[in-house]
Amino acid sequence: MVILVNLSKKALNVSPSSTLKIAAKVKELKSQGVDIISFTVGEPDFDTPDCVNEAAIEAIKKGFTKYTDSSGIVELRKEICEKLKKDNGLSYNPSQIVVSNGAKHSLANIFAAILNEGDEVIIFAPYWLSYPEMVSLASGVPVIVYTDAENEFVPTKEQLEKALTDKTKAIIFNSPCNPTGGIYGIETLEMIAKFAVDNDLIVISDEIYEKLVYDESDKHISIASLNEDIFKRTIVVNGMSKAYAMTGWRIGYSAASQEIASVISNLQSHLASNPNSIAQMAALSALRYADASIEEMRKQFAARRDYMHSRVKEFPLVSAVKPRGAFYVFIDASELCGTTIDGVEISDATVLGEVILSKTNVAVVPCADFGFKNHIRLSYATSMENIKEGLDRLEAFINENYKG
């Protein structure tokens, strides 16, 4: 028997990703033949576009299967620069881009590159569950600022000022947001930008859901595009997973000042060598040729968003702000908590999620790990048929268990 002693305290403090854990549970139940409707997935249910698959096959056939530049092939970095210019009005050169194994890897690189022991990072809750863990792993301290539904889940200036200390190093946010589907408008972005510039902070702008915006009146704005001062101190993170239905290919990237990009690149060269060569060719093709495919997916997501939100709005006892981007509906289930169902005390949405799963075979994501313990997240990255059936079951569950 191996006795494990003195493992890294930082590593031992990391809890497993609860969303991946729920996804594994759903897979297991499905493999046992249980008729599960899953609203848990954080990935498009669409196939990767053909032009992307073909580029990968071509890369294999041509033997493009060796190590590449550790920051990614220069053709891809140039294409990313063009995308950032065209879509976001940002001017970078390829040496400021580091392509990584997914945006998650880009973010882990960034925290490792910028944080010293005890540096604080302001994170707005609800947040994507990996941010606080990543900050802690890089010896930083997550400082959580709780936003609320009344303010469409964006922070206020007063909240930022309250969170500021002499240890504050950076702010991270995600717009469009997982889990709320909220989008940061120009006024909020300007407020955050001014706060960051005035207080000499780095901003990490996670724009992974950029292409999944549904209303004519909304356009994604990168905070880095507001002015030269904020551009210099912003690290933009983006990737192929969500918009291009390429979650398994693992390609994400960061764009930063030369100083920061070089440190990220050095780290990556030792920790990962380079992102997968074949996936890089696939990403290049996606950026060049997949616009029509991603627009088609966006339209389908928009129809599902409308349907899911309009149904949830009519459910008794719960509420949800209409999401404007990403592919999630974030539901306040506080009124469903604090009761007892079949002898089980529903202390929070984690227990609620378990009861819903056992009674209805619908899997939802409880949001304690996103900073909101009485909320659940439903993903509409699943077919309209599944959405209808799953929502019927959820509605019946509420009606049957919360009468009177």
Ligand code: PLP
């Ligand atoms: N950022 C946010 C907000 C996400 O929701 C995700 C994935 O769920 C990621 C980053 C990471 O994406 P990937 O590593 O697949 O590129």
